[in-house]
Amino acid sequence: MSAPRTTAPAPALTPGEVELILGDPADPANPYGYAAAVARDEADAFPEELCGLLFEAGFHLNYLPREWGGTFESFDRSLTLVRAAARRDVTVMPGTMFSIIAATCLQVHGSTAQREKVARILREGGAVAFAMTEADHGSDLVSGALRLDEEGRLHGEKWLVGNGNRAEAVYVVARTGARGPGAFTAYLIDTPRGTTPEGLTRLPAPRTDGMRGVDLATLRFDGVRAPSGARVGKEGEGLEVALRAQQAVRLMSMAGSLGIADTALRLTLDFTATRRFGRTTLDATAYARRECAAASAALLAADAVATAAARGVHVTPQAYSVWGPAAKHLVAEATQDVLAHCSTVLATRSVLRGQAPGDGVFQKLRRDAAVVRVIDASPYANLRSYAAQLPTLITATAAGGPAPSVEAVFDLDAPLPAYEPARLDLLVRGPDP
Ligand SMILES: Cc1cc2nc3c(=O)[nH]c(=O)nc-3n(C[C@H](O)[C@H](O)[C@H](O)COP(=O)(O)OP(=O)(O)OC[C@H]3O[C@@H](n4cnc5c(N)ncnc54)[C@H](O)[C@@H]3O)c2cc1C
Structure with a gap:
């Protein structure tokens, strides 16, 4: 069975609306909650119902340009929206937006007829x-x-x-x-x-x-x-075009990592608040507090880097060949850190497929995160593409000269320039601003 199609243009969804339409994740009867995600995982099942609901709400339009009938505004907005859905089950990303690489390639070098064909397929949920x-x-x-x-x-x-x-x-x-x-x-x-x-x-x-x-x-x-x-x-x-387009996909894999890390930390904090240990709860004990603080710090770092990367692709696409791999690496590895610290606190419950926080979803988060880590490039290949650009960066930085301002990247209220995928480059050719 395939996901339902929608032809009417949908208004842009917000992360809050995603949370609302997906309902309470902790409700075992909710088809969009943790228990349902664990059941699908056990059955190797495609998230038909979950993706179908998101299609109906226009979620799949979030990365399509307006001229294609999409609702894309900026990557920081899409990052947050996709992150909200990925908290439920990161498979919504492949389920609803695997086509982002092909779409980006077509945006860069497709003919008008090819773009129209791809836009129609994707708008309709194909x-x-x-x-x-x-x-x-x-x-x-x-x-x-x-x-x-x-x-x-x-x-x-x-x-x-x-x-x-x-x-x-x-x-x-x-x-x-x-x-x-x-x-x-x-x-x-x-x-x-x-x-x-x-x-x-x-x-x-x-x-x-x-x-x-x-x-x-x-x-x-x-x-x-x-x-x-x-x-x-x-x-x-x-x-060349495929490699340039993959840079945009890296942003969305960061949304997946962040969604996984959010859920891991939330489940763990809830566990520490309710799990009694002697006369107190776990959240009053030094070791659990330290592990949760370390996990929170790792998530904050990942959040800051992913947000800067998502805004940076608008402001300085010509340097994104450096920003993309650096950000993907940090976010994926920080997510591994979050999971490791949370595992320590959840202890046995981190490996149970039932009777554990989130109906046993934590063990699925760990396996999902391992896939996100390799999905668009293996960690080594990713780092290698970063390292190969260091000589140019060092020479260009030493030579001085004007570099574009990146103030708008870090001022979250500043308007962003339009995203121009054609300006993504294979290699950085000047200083990294
Ligand atoms: C869920 C999922 C979805 C995917 N979707 C798609 C898709 O839609 N389309 C698509 O085309 N592909 C897709 N892929 C494939 C994905 O892009 C590959 O997994 C990725 O390219 C890495 O392949 P690899 O592990 O064989 O990597 P490699 O990077 O070749 O890794 C194998 C080993 O070689 C090492 N290595 C790599 N480069 C070097 C080097 N230069 N020198 C020395 N050692 C090196 C690595 O460190 C590693 O140890 C998907 C993968 C997954 C898991």
């Missing part, structure tokens, strides 16, 4: 998959083997393609040259619901330990035709 990763090559993207032959047919296999089984179109990065980063070109292949183009096989990908039930596919291309008009942008720019 999915457009992004197929870049190959099982044999991982982050070694220049070794990608899926190729376009002289007759315009695609051959090869893409791995862990989000929403690959239900997508109505797939953005594929394919080899069209011999070597180097310029040897890849992007194609938008139609895969309407209920049909499969000749030569395409959609296979379920291996099941995941966290974010269970999300739609991941292995897409096998045995001579799938890329018709005229399927090429996106120019020949040779596929990898």
Whole structure:
């Protein structure tokens, strides 16, 4: 079954409205609460009902530009909105917004017809998959083997393609040259619901330990035709645009990390307030207070960094190739810290799949966080892309010269410039403001 579709333009949702429509998370009978999330996790089930409700409320429009019929205003707003939904179950992100990478690629280099097609699919609640990763090559993207032959047919296999089984179109990065980063070109292949183009096989990908039930596919291309008009942008720019677009996705993975960390800390604080220990409650004991304080500090750091990154992508997109990996790393690792400190306080209850705070959702949070940590780039690949830019940053900073003001990033009341994905760059070319 697929999520319900909505055609009427929905007003922009607020995080408070998300909390209200999803109801009390602690109510075991609430289909959008913790108990339901644990039940879905146990059954490896896609969050159909939860995503369906969010679709009806227009949640999926939060990252789509206004001219596409979306409600996007700014990334800090979307970050907070997605964080509120991810507190219930982080699988709402893959469930409702896996298409953000393909959409961003199309915003950067799609033709008018391609943009209109993708905007229509996404507005109506459908999915457009992004197929870049190959099982044999991982982050070694220049070794990608899926190729376009002289007759315009695609051959090869893409791995862990989000929403690959239900997508109505797939953005594929394919080899069209011999070597180097310029040897890849992007194609938008139609895969309407209920049909499969000749030569395409959609296979379920291996099941995941966290974010269970999300739609991941292995897409096998045995001579799938890329018709005229399927090429996106120019020949040779596929990898570059995909890497630039992934920077925007990193922001949304931070929303997932923050939602997980919020829930972990809330469950733990509630536990310390009610769990009796001798004559007192746990929240009056030194060790539990220290662990909760450390977890709170880690969450605050993650919150500040993610908010700055979300505002920064508007103000200084040309430096986002540095800000993105740095922020993703800090937020993902701080979330691991939050979970570690909370685990210490919850003790045995941190590993129980029932009869524990939040109906046993904590163990799911840990597994989900481990997936968010690797979802758009492995930690090492992420750090490596940051480190590779340090020589330029050091030289450019030493040379001095004007750098754009970042005051608006840290003044939360300051208006933000419009988000311009085309200004995202692969590498920083001057000083980091
Ligand atoms: C839930 C989920 C959804 C996903 N959705 C999509 C999707 O929609 N589309 C898509 O295309 N992909 C998707 N992916 C794939 C994802 O992008 C990959 O998981 C990611 O690229 C990392 O792949 P890898 O672990 O093979 O990484 P690698 O980074 O290759 O890691 C393997 C090992 O190699 C090491 N390593 C990496 N680079 C170097 C180097 N330069 N030198 C030395 N060692 C190195 C790493 O440290 C690690 O030990 C998804 C993954 C998940 C889990």
